[in-house]
Amino acid sequence: MAGRYADRISINIELPTQQGLAKLAPEKNLARTQDAMGHIRGKIDERHAEKRKPDAPKPPPFATVQSTQMLVGADDSTDAVILRRADVLYGDYRLRRVYYSGFSPIPEPSSLLPIKPPPLVREHRLYQADWLLRFYGFKVDEIAMDAAPNLDLQLDPKLAWALRNRAIFPADVNKASREILLRVPGLGVRNVERILGARRYTRLRLADLLRLRVPMKKVLPFIIAADHTPARLGLDDDALRARFLPPPRQAELNFDAPPPPVASDILSVSSGELYPCGPSSSSRP
Amino acid sequence: MRTVVIQPTLESWRERARELLALRVPPDEVLWSDDAQEPGLFATTDDTSPRGAVPKVSPAFLDMAHSVAAHNAARRWGLLYRVLWRLTHDGERHLLAVATDPDVRQLQQWCKAISRDIHKMHAFVRFRLVGRDEATGREQFVAWFEPEHRIVRLAAGFFDKRFAGMDWSILTPHECAxxxxSALHFTPGVLRSAAPDDDALDDLWRTYYRSIFNPARLKVRAMQSEMPKKYWKNLPEAPLTADLIAESGGRVEKMLRTQTRQAKPAPKNAYFDSLRDMNAPKPPPPDGPTQTP
Incomplete structure (x- = not known):
């Protein structure tokens, strides 16, 4: 019914497991919620198919997209459990978006709920992981493993994956496939497309990447460019992880935009030196 | 070197660029100026009328030019012409695919600035109720907005779809919509003093803004990047943010210190009962499989 009047429909799944629902929202049922999503998916697909038939009369309007919300930190579900549920919703039910919402304390706290909210950065890491699943060709098991079911709060999940899989790097920006470039920390989907487009006509150098506002400090250990080969030592170095960790004290994190290149990035590019600054100034949120 | 004077619109630039291109005038021989007051005032094309066909360019370039034309940068016309020249006369037909080219990159960044400005206009226009049309009975609203670039025409379509049911004017220093x-129309820009200052709806809006602010999810830098300072002076809710931010820590502390209460018993109503019924394990059917609801 709502589908006739709205262009997007959202049924909130709220929690990734039936156990969590049984504790916090006993009237809600995971299977029934997913059934409803399946029903909506059917209607959306049906409408889409009818629209593509030439000469067919215009079908009655129906929503084109569905989304949902999952609460993070209200029950004890790990990030792996949350991401696996999201993956099912994207795969089997074709949801456009899963929104992750960190549990936030309320004025009259209930004894059923945790006292402390999860750190805001956890929600941010889940969104990053979600993007990796949808746009970067990652599988849940590559991001959140059984051995470490929660995402690293200090490093973004793509960088964390790259540090665990150093053997596939460095990737040559002038030759590597799209799939590999998408796995380079610091290269986003759009910049990968730009690189693929531009390298048909020109050999890419670091100055080109800088012009695309690629975060140089992050990518340099992982790429080869016409004028750059990372020191083998750099990738094998045990201290590589430490170089990416945030400085010890941080007032707040800006989760929105990748930082624009700063003077030290340009310096490092022109000098060819990888890490001109000490760890205190070399990593920013 | 020749100086070409145009109006600050894409159409005006396009007309002259076509002529120059047909005459094979290279970009470094043209100075562009966009302070022509009247259309065609300086457009004297009689004896230099173009010979030969004007080469075609891709729709992608025109889309880009459409956006770039709205940007404030004075050198946009010259850069558009240089890229046009490179696409058509320098044999670089693929140029737009080379995002690392400094000229292309610059155009893309201007496009991005324009779409960001349009996005902010969609988010930050605040209408004030000024009256009701006696004849039609429709409410009339006026908003004042200061976009960074000349985006009123590019951004206006959103408002006529979204606020089709009311009469409105958006006033800006460049142009008004x-x-x-039934129809959108445009008039020249006006001064800030032409727009109303405040109305009763502003208080309602401020109350709403204060109530939906969640102190437990405070991210000052994200807030500031979403609502850049340059827009504050025209946003009725902007003066609230300093206090809301300052109080946040204390409000959250208080919530965390509050004694937890027992979970409230579930309300008794028919809807919840029906949900519980559906959740209850069903007795096995006498024969054959059951249908799931």
Whole structure:
């Protein structure tokens, strides 16, 4: 019914497991919620198919997209459990978006709920992981493993994956496939497309990447460019992880935009030196 | 070197660029100026009328030019012409695919600035109720907005779809847009003093803004990047943010210190009962599989 009047429909799944629902929202049922999503998916697909038939009369309007919300930190579900549920919703039910919402304390706290909210950065890491699943060709098991079911709060999940899989790097920006470039920390989907487009006509150098506002400090250990080969030592170095960790004290994190290149990035590019600054100034949120 | 004077619009630039291109005038021989007051005032093309066909360019370039034309940068016309020249006369037909080219990159960044400005205009226009049309009975609203670039025409379509049911005017220093329920029209820019200052709806809006602010999810830098300072002076809710931010820590502390209460018993109502019924394990059917609801 709502589908006739709205262009997007959202049924909130709220929690990734039936156990969590049984504790916090006993009237809600995971299977029934997913059934409803399946029903909506059917209607959306049906409408889409009818629209593509030439000469067919215009079908009655129906929503084109569905989304949902999952609460993070209200029950004890790990990030792996949350991401696996999201993956099912994207795969089997074709949801456009899963929104992750960190549990936030309320004025009259209930004894059923945790006292402390999860750190805001956890929600941010889940969104990053979600993007990796949808746009970067990652599988849940590559991001959140059984051995470490929660995402690293200090490093973004793509960088964390790259540090665990150093053997596939460095990737040559002038030759590597799209799939590999998408796995380079610091290269986003759009910049990968730009690189693929531009390298048909020109050999890419670091100055080109800088012009695309690629975060140089992050990518340099992982790429080869016409004028750059990372020191083998750099990738094998045990201290590589430490170089990416945030400085010890941080007032707040800006989760929105990748930082624009700063003077030290340009310096490092022109000098060819990888890490001109000490760890205190070399990593920013 | 020749100086070409145009109006600050894409159409005006396009007309002259076509002529120059047909005459094979290279970009470094043209100075562009966009302070022509009247259309065609300086457009004297009689004896230099173009010979030969004008080469075609891709729709992608025109889309880009459409956006770039709205940007403030004075050198946009010259750069558009240089890229046009490179696409058509320098044999770089693929140029737009080379995002690392400094010229292309610059155009893309201007496009991005324009779409960001449009996005902010969609988010930050605040209408004030000024009256009701006696004849039609429709409410009339006026908003004042200061976009960074000349985006009123690019951004206006959103408002006439979204606020089709009211009469409105959006006033800006560059250009004003007006909607009367049937058509959009545009008039030249006006001064800030032409727009109303405050109305009763502003208080309602401020109360709403204060109430939906969640102190437990405070991210000052994200807030500031979403709502850059340059827009504050025209946003009725902007003066609230300093206090809301300052109080946040204390409000959250208080919540965390509050004694937890027992979970409230579930309300008794038919809807919840029906949900519980559906959740209850069903007795096995006498014969054959059951249908799931």
């Amino acid at each position: 007006h909607w009367d329920g």
